[in-house]
Amino acid sequence: MTFGILGSGSWGTALAKILTDNGQTIYWWNRSQKSIDQIMTRHHNPQYLSTAYFNTAQLKLNTDPVEIIRHADCIILVIPSAYATETLMALDKNIFSGKKIISAIKGILPEKNLLLNDFLKNEFDFPLEDYFAVLGPCHAEEIAAEKLSYLTFSGIDEVVTHEITKYFQTDYLNTVENDDIYGVQFAAVLKNIYAVGAGMAHGLDYGDNFLSVLIANSADEMAGFLKKAGIKNIEVGHVDAMPSTHDHRSNNYAASVYLGDLLVTCYSLYSRNRTFGNMIGKGYSVKSAQLEMRMVAEGYNASKCMYLINQTIKAEMPIAETVYRILWENVSPGEGFNKIEKTLV
Helix, strand or coil: CCEEEECCCHHHHHHHHHHHHCCCCEEEECCCHHHHHHHHHHCECCCCCCCCECCHHHEEEECCHHHHHHHCCEEEECCCHHHHHHHHHCCCCCCCCCCEEEECCCCCECCCCECHHHHHHHHHCCCHHHEEEEECCCCHHHHHCCCCEEEEEECCCHHHHHHHHHCCCECCEEEEEECCHHHHHHHHHHHHHHHHHHHHHHHCCCCHHHHHHHHHHHHHHHHHHHHHCCCCCCCCCCCCCCCCCCCCCCCCCCHHHHHHHHHHHHHCCCCHHHHHHHHHHCCCCHHHHHHHHCCCCHHHHHHHHHHHHHHHHCCCCHHHHHHHHHHHCCCCHHHHHHHHHHHCC
């Protein structure tokens, strides 16, 4: 299987490192010819994860996404959700025919208010059985440092999902598989919103005791949305029966992708959503926080997207809704968290 990567930020660079560490030659899209020249000369991406070094013989870099797609069997989309629609709409409607797509986009496409698989179905008639999602808990910075991490791969075709995961298994990366495409993607969207909230709480000088209760309630709120939406939700703590010959939990066990990803995104100093929320809690405006970070915090757009989606689902989501109102309706962080305090149990 030949891989193409559309996206050259920190997460795209981390995925490129994993594949090339496993001996794969990859086709990799970068918007900037200058960045491509620097990667080929210096053997690392100077803009992101500069400690991750590459054997440039394994890199086929190009500024044209069409060339990347043409040469690859499996396309990894790792463009920030805010820019994905613009990039994809410029492509021919038949370009993904016969390809596999792995989404590493941890957000909803804000212009369409859709998960990537639904957007691809509507615009490219792309079948769900050829679509896969890769989720955490996993920070790009720890991949670069080769600290043991876990990735969850989700796809309804279990055979192909298992085949894909083999290309990502290294001595510093373990993989988990499940078939809960919608559940894991919505969970990835929601955990970014809750991480913004956790950052706000830190910026407002709440302590660890409050933060633990906030995150526990966020996990419960997430599960409530998934159930209310009718999405298959694999509950933390529930393990399917498995043959006694197995030395690990069943492939559908999802504590990592639901609770684990939520925890690391809320607590880690690497988390851009937590960092963004911390700045808002300290009094930065949304615009000034975005300018200072110079990176995309997916939880910002996600908060509005999920607020709109929940107008139909009607799940009880006081934490996510308050984060939305702080970011989009000028509710002050202090006022918003005074309300959140009263909802926590």
